[in-house]
Structure formats: C-alpha cells, structure tokens
Amino acid sequence: MLSYILRRLLYTIPVVWGVVTVVFILINVVPGDPARLMLGQRGDPATLAKIRSDMGLDLPIYQQYFNFLRDVAKGDLGKSYRSNEQVTTALLERFKATFRLALWAIILAALVGITAGVISAVKQYSAFDYSAMIIAISGVSAPVFWVGLLLLLAFAYNLNWIPGVGYGDGDWRYLILPVITLGVRPAALLARITRSCMLEVLSQDYVRTARAKGLAERVVVGRHAFRNALIPVITILGTQISDLLSGAVLTETIFAWPGIGRLEVEALINRDFPIMRGGIIFMALIFLVANLIVDLSYGFIDPRVRYD
Amino acid sequence: MKKHGLILLTLALGLSALFASVAFADEPVMGGVLRWHEINDPPKVDPAQVTDTTSSRVVYLMFDSLVENDADGKGVTPALAESWEGSDGGKVWTFHLRKGVHFHKETEGQPTANGGREVKAADWKYSFERLVYENSPRAYFLDMVKGYQDFISRDETGAKEWAGIKVVDDYTLQFELEYPFAPFVAVLAYNTFVVVPKEDAEKWGKEFNFHPVGTGPFCFDKWDHDQKLATKRNPDYWRKDDAGRQLPYLDGVEIVVIPDPTITYEEYKKGNIDCYRDIPDEFYEDVQANYKSVFQERPQLGTYYYGFNNEMGDFAGPEKLKLRQAFNYAVDRARISDLVLNGRFPAARGVLPPGFPGYNENLKGYEYNPEKAKELMKESGYPDGFEVELLVNNNPRHRAVGEAIQAQVAELGIKMSIKVLDWGVMLDLCDRGEVNLFRMGWVVDYADPDNFLYVLFHSSNKGAKGNYSRYSNPEFDKLVEQARVDTDYAKRMELYQKAEQILVDDAAWLFLFHYSNSLLYQPWVKNIHMPAFGDYTTPLYNVWVQK
Numbered sequence: 024m025l026s027y028i029l030r031r032l033l034y035t036i037p038v039v040w041g042v043v044t045v046v047f048i049l050i051n052v053v054p055g056d057p058a059r060l061m062l063g064q065r066g067d068p069a070t071l072a073k074i075r076s077d078m079g080l081d082l083p084i085y086q087q088y089f090n091f092l093r094d095v096a097k098g099d100l101g102k103s104y105r106s107n108e109q110v111t112t113a114l115l116e117r118f119k120a121t122f123r124l125a126l127w128a129i130i131l132a133a134l135v136g137i138t139a140g141v142i143s144a145v146k147q148y149s150a151f152d153y154s155a156m157i158i159a160i161s162g163v164s165a166p167v168f169w170v171g172l173l174l175l176l177a178f179a180y181n182l183n184w185i186p187g188v189g190y191g192d193g194d195w196r197y198l199i200l201p202v203i204t205l206g207v208r209p210a211a212l213l214a215r216i217t218r219s220c221m222l223e224v225l226s227q228d229y230v231r232t233a234r235a236k237g238l239a240e241r242v243v244v245g246r247h248a249f250r251n252a253l254i255p256v257i258t259i260l261g262t263q264i265s266d267l268l269s270g271a272v273l274t275e276t277i278f279a280w281p282g283i284g285r286l287e288v289e290a291l292i293n294r295d296f297p298i299m300r301g302g303i304i305f306m307a308l309i310f311l312v313a314n315l316i317v318d319l320s321y322g323f324i325d326p327r328v329r330y331d
Numbered sequence: 332m333k334k335h336g337l338i339l340l341t342l343a344l345g346l347s348a349l350f351a352s353v354a355f356a357d358e359p360v361m362g363g364v365l366r367w368h369e370i371n372d373p374p375k376v377d378p379a380q381v382t383d384t385t386s387s388r389v390v391y392l393m394f395d396s397l398v399e400n401d402a403d404g405k406g407v408t409p410a411l412a413e414s415w416e417g418s419d420g421g422k423v424w425t426f427h428l429r430k431g432v433h434f435h436k437e438t439e440g441q442p443t444a445n446g447g448r449e450v451k452a453a454d455w456k457y458s459f460e461r462l463v464y465e466n467s468p469r470a471y472f473l474d475m476v477k478g479y480q481d482f483i484s485r486d487e488t489g490a491k492e493w494a495g496i497k498v499v500d501d502y503t504l505q506f507e508l509e510y511p512f513a514p515f516v517a518v519l520a521y522n523t524f525v526v527v528p529k530e531d532a533e534k535w536g537k538e539f540n541f542h543p544v545g546t547g548p549f550c551f552d553k554w555d556h557d558q559k560l561a562t563k564r565n566p567d568y569w570r571k572d573d574a575g576r577q578l579p580y581l582d583g584v585e586i587v588v589i590p591d592p593t594i595t596y597e598e599y600k601k602g603n604i605d606c607y608r609d610i611p612d613e614f615y616e617d618v619q620a621n622y623k624s625v626f627q628e629r630p631q632l633g634t635y636y637y638g639f640n641n642e643m644g645d646f647a648g649p650e651k652l653k654l655r656q657a658f659n660y661a662v663d664r665a666r667i668s669d670l671v672l673n674g675r676f677p678a679a680r681g682v683l684p685p686g687f688p689g690y691n692e693n694l695k696g697y698e699y700n701p702e703k704a705k706e707l708m709k710e711s712g713y714p715d716g717f718e719v720e721l722l723v724n725n726n727p728r729h730r731a732v733g734e735a736i737q738a739q740v741a742e743l744g745i746k747m748s749i750k751v752l753d754w755g756v757m758l759d760l761c762d763r764g765e766v767n768l769f770r771m772g773w774v775v776d777y778a779d780p781d782n783f784l785y786v787l788f789h790s791s792n793k794g795a796k797g798n799y800s801r802y803s804n805p806e807f808d809k810l811v812e813q814a815r816v817d818t819d820y821a822k823r824m825e826l827y828q829k830a831e832q833i834l835v836d837d838a839a840w841l842f843l844f845h846y847s848n849s850l851l852y853q854p855w856v857k858n859i860h861m862p863a864f865g866d867y868t869t870p871l872y873n874v875w876v877q878k
Contacts (some may be wrong), residue, residue: 055755063382064773065797066785067471074466101865105374107540109558116556172593180597187603188594190558279589281557285782289371294755318558 037319057294100301110301117270121282132209140217162211171277220252363876364634377540380838394525404863406428421511445528454565468606489833548872580875633774633846655838657707659697676844689780716744
C-alpha cells in the first residue's frame, strides 16, 4: 500500500512537469501583452520596455521557460503582474473560500444524491423514483447561473431570508444559497449514477442468494448491494470534488464569492501570466491528489482491490 | 378664546418643529460607513501604478495631489498647494504648499512608519522621483520636466535626482520644464501625482500596494481581496467644512466588490450597498422610473469613436477622405443613442466633449445624411458599397452599438462585419496599426484640450502613445504644438478649435458619442455630487449618511 502511494506520488512529477510545460506554451501563445495591459490605454514605449524587463518578458522564450521551471521546482510561483501579490498567497487565500464552498456543496450533493439514488433503485418505478429522476434530469440540465439567480431572487431579495451576496465575514447564512447552487448538479449526477449502479447490483445472483437466505431487505440493500455499487459512485464523486475545488466561476461570480475561479478569470482577462500558470498547476495538483484518494478508497470499499 | 390660544400654540409648536426638522435635515451627521460598489477588486492601490478607474476610486479616498480638477472639468482648484505661479514664459512653475497637512498616523490599526508627521516640499520631490524608481506607467506624463530623460536612464547617465524638481524651502516646490508647457498644472491633478511618506514607502517597497499610506480623508484599514477594501476616517485630515467642523463626516468607506450587475442592482434595492456607479443600460429605465430622486447623471469628459486607420488600409490617406466622410454621414448617432443607449450618450460632432475647455459650439461636424453619404461613396469609387471589418472589445454595449451601426450602413451597401476581441489583443493590434476600423474611447486624464488633441492625433504619438488612428497632418501638428506652449489661454483655445476643425474635415475618426456618467445612491446618502471627470472621482470627504 505504502509503495503504491509512493509510486503514485512519483508519477505526479512527470505529470506536473507536463502540465507546467503545456501551460507555459499555451499561455505564451495567447495573444495580448501583459506589460501593455499594465500601461492602460496609453503609455510610452520606454516605460513599456522597463516593465517588460521587470517582468522578464524581454528574455528569450526558452530562458523564460527554464526560469519558470526553476522557480516552480523551488515552490515559487512568482508574483501577480497585476497586483504584485505573491501567487501562492493569492491562490491559498482564494482557495480557503473555494474549499469552504466546495466542501459543503459536495457533502450536500453526496447526502442528497446518493440517498435519492438508493431509494429510487429500491423503489424502482414508484412515484418517488419518477419524481427523483425528473428532478435529477432537471438538476443536470439546469444552468448554474439560472439556478443561482433564481435562488437569490426568491430567498434573498423577495423573501428576505438570506442577507445577500458575498462572503459575509464567514457568516454561515451567506453559504446556504451558493452551496445549493453548486451542489445541485453533482447531486443530480450522483442520484442517477447511484440508481443505475444499484439496479445493476440488485439484479445480481448474490443479492438473490442473500434474499433467499432470508436476510432482511435493509441488510441486503445496505450491506450487500450498496457497498458493491459504490465504486463507480466514488469515481464520479472524486471527479466532482476535483471540479468543485478548482473553482466554480459562475457560482462565485453570481454570489460575489471570493474564490479561485474568479481569480483565474480575472487573470485570464488581464493576461496575468503568473496567476494563470499558478492556478492551473494548483488545479492539476488537486486533480492528482483527488484521484489518488479515490483510487485508495477502492481498497476500503472492495477488499478484492489490491495495490501490489 | 382660551381654546383658540391653545390651537395657535399647537400650530406654532408644530410649525417650529417642522422648520427645525428641515434645518436639521441639512445638518451634517458624523459617523457611519458608506458602502461603494465596484465591479472588480482594485488591482493596484499604489498611486504610482494605478491606471484603471476602480483603483483610482481607492486612490482618491486615501491620497491628495497638489491641485484638483474642479467639479465641472473646466480647470483645477487648490488642494495641497494653496497657490502657484508660472514664470519664465511658462517654463518654471512654483507651488506654495499648504501648511499643517499630515500623513496618516495609523493604518490597518497600527501606527504608520511616518508617525503622522507634516508634509513638506521634500516629500513631494521624493514622491515624484519614486514614480520613476517604480516604473510608474504614468510618470511620462511629466516628461517635460527638466531632467526626466536623464533620470529614467540613470543607469547610463548616473543622474542621482530628477533635476527639474526643486525644493525651494519646506513649503515651496518648484518645477523647471524643458519647454513651456501650458497644461502643466492641469496634468498635476492626475491621481498618480500624489504625495506619499518616504518612511512607509521604503518600509514596504513593492508591498506598498498592500499597505498604502497617504494624506487623504480616509486611511487604509483592511483588504479582503475580491470582497471588500475598508478604509477608516482620517481624524487629522486637513479639510474642514464651512462651519469649521473636521472632515470627513463618515467613519469610513468600504469598497464592496460584486461582479454581476443584476445582483448589484438587487443588492442596491435591498439596501446592502450605498452607491452604485455607471448604471448599466438594462436598468436605466427602472432607475428613471423608481429612483430618479437619488440618481445623478451628467455628461462625462470623454468621447466614444470608431477609429479609421489613416496610415494604411482601406481608409488611409487623402484619397479615401470621401469614404471616411461618407461613413460619418451614414450614421444616425441620435437614433442609435436612443435605441441602444437609452439616449444617454449625446452625439459627437467632433472630439472635445461639451463643457470642456476649448469646446466649439460652432464646429462643423457631420449630421445624418444618407443621400450625401451615397454621393460621397460614388465619388470615392464605391457606388455599390464595400466590405469592412470592425474590431470591438468584448463588452455588451460595444457590441450593441456596433450592430446598430452595422444595420444603418448596410442600407448604403456597406457590409460591416464585427469581430469581438479581448481588450489586450485589441490594444496590441491598435499599437501596431494592424487595424482598419476599430472601436475606441477616450476619457480625459487632465482638464486641457491637449489631452485629447495632442495625445490622440499628433503624429509623434502614433500607436501606444494614443494616436491609434495614426493620423498625421503637419498643419494640425503645428497648431497643437503652438497651443501647448502658448501661455495666453484664449489664444490657446482658439488654436485648439482650429485644429479640431481640421480633424473633423479630415474625418480622422467616425465621431460617435460623448460619454455619460451616472451614480445611483441611497436616500440616506447626503451631499454627494458627481463631478464631470467621472463617477469614480466623486469626492466623499464631505458626504454624510443620515438614516
């Protein structure tokens, strides 16, 4: 197990190197000069040259690449061109807000989605099943900005149950609507996946055997069927966690939530290369870690999975 | 009789109470925090680096310049300089500084490095030189000050100081210019040219952006990025109101960041923000219908235009003059403003906005005349129209205006396609002149026609320095050069008016609109007055809240 984890961690090195290289190339081919943007609508060429030199943009591209690799290896992602803030500080500060939002959204999604999926499968073709699946299909199809706006208009601006948008200095009431908005889609997805996995497992011979043995339906579903249906559900859950932790631009924009998604979009608009690069590397790391955790969790769910 | 007396007494008491309440309603109230909305986090609040309006909003709260733009944008008024005079034919400018102005004593709840000491002339010299050390994108606005070139190239020249800035005594500062430059004092009102304390600027270095210290009405308190930037009342601010009360009245100002306009409007209606500037077109009618008494709107000192590339391509040179003129006659500006912009942007006949120094009431511009446009197109060799691509930066308003113009010119056979680009890409292409027809706008930096006519059209400024339309006309150049150095105000304005008429006759741009400013505020926000320079420059030192 330990050697498997170490091996996986070692694999992350070439993956991160690949990401760093691709990111560097892509960002440098995007048109738009960050130094020029800093000048505003007009500026003189002498100042532009000085700013470019300060940013290291006057160096040959290969030298910029090696400098970037060297800095990343040292854990230094540089400073934002736009605000001069350390990229690591900016990312960690925004990640705190994103993490808080994503964590609650995924808890909500897992609780609602998996529960609804299991009940739907057990009570297949019942009124609950039909209603849950209609809601799930709507949840997967509904655009995030539409859900967010609707929730805000209803609960914050008409019923006045929620104080408003923003981070609210950590007040939990500000968390409710963005969590629901962000959680709707993964919850719907999880409900559909859980239902189909459960239905497949429930039709297996060993479930029939368990029932024939006279085990209570609660035990058959909970101990024998649900655990075996979990592997694809966990895989989907893992990708959803990675997605949500990488920032949810639309939800963050609508709810004025100071997360990583908004930071990245602003960086893209303003060609803030260090923030763009740092953000993508950060997201890549989140995906790698989340995938590793998901892979490790398979062993706990299914004893047949071995890591040797 | 007794009964009548009682009624009269009640009436008298009632009336006096009413008058008293009316009188008190105009009395400033100390305290309260004003929440000012911005659409994004201010990228820079170090005045040396500021180039955008959001950051400028913050700078206006915390810093002061030598002079300030007056509310109508017609000139400047004293700020930290009480008076000034020009000598040597406009080559030397001497400023007499206000005594008793102190830097912020506290920031972020901690004492500042300067300890709240008084501002002296040496601080100004330091602040101007710091702009060069920090590669300020706006330092070159002062490139006419003697020694600028030597100082920016100090590695080669060995210059230790900016020679043209002299500290005469503690309260007298002098600038010596390379050549007479009439708009010099107006340039100094730009928000980069403020005073900062050396102790704090050196303590923080590049991090000064996150720990700004100035002399303004509000001190920096806390910055939660992408959420809000909080400032607190500066108790030692140099300004007092007419009754001798210490300003500002407010305990602080918070810059609240909400990116989505629909949500911002809802937050305003809910009372969660106090001031919402630059109201988007989609809410304009609703604001007019429901919030007219707390809505200010006035023309802004800026011009919205489509630039022709006058140097190369489909519109270049005198041979394409009629084509450029045809385009100008083909557009019904007033109709587009009504249909797309709620009639908020007045049609432009030329470059200078109404009310701005040098504005010419009698300028001969282009009115909507499709027949004349057709005739000119025929004369220029395009009787059946032609195809052209317009570049606009990504913004719903620019796209909507573009589509309206596209429909109007289509009636003349002009097939205008619209390409939407990121602002950065657009600037790159315009800098290099790789454009035929492009949308651009200009909002004034300083209250002088020089900022429009010299900056945007002088042949030495082609490209990034402002002349994106790459216009060049020796006669025009001569007039604006002469106007820069002449110290006779009336004569200068006359020269600018002549120059502007040449530009219009040459149809250097497709002249479209002048910008408009707007500010929506809560009924409890009192004494707020939006200046012509821009909603983001609205002074808040004399504003109070009365709930």
